Amino acid sequence: MHELHCPRCGRRPLEEFTFGGERRAVPDHITEPDDRDFDEVWIFNNPHGVATERWFHASGCRRWLTVRRDTIRDEVIEVR
Numbered sequence: 527m528h529e530l531h532c533p534r535c536g537r538r539p540l541e542e543f544t545f546g547g548e549r550r551a552v553p554d555h556i557t558e559p560d561d562r563d564f565d566e567v568w569i570f571n572n573p574h575g576v577a578t579e580r581w582f583h584a585s586g587c588r589r590w591l592t593v594r595r596d597t598i599r600d601e602v603i604e605v606r
């Protein structure tokens with residue numbers, strides 16, 4: 527993946543974006559708000575397959591994108 531298609535700016539080089547982590551559900555057994563925040567920000571599943579990630583278009587529209595990406599083929603499936 528060398529480029530991302532930003533819905534607002536079009537196809538842009540990956541260097542313009544900042545990785546914001548994997549988007550995933552926090553497990554239900556984690557109930558303390560601070561623990562849930564920690565888990566959401568720092569714990570990743572790092573799946574071998576399709577992952578949902580957050581990317582920030584830092585050198586463009588300065589909006590967050592949600593990207594579904596196949597980590598095996600390093601191929602973008604969907605950008606929202």
Ligand SMILES: [Zn+2]
Pocket residue numbers: 532533534535536583586587588589
């Ligand atoms: Zn953009």
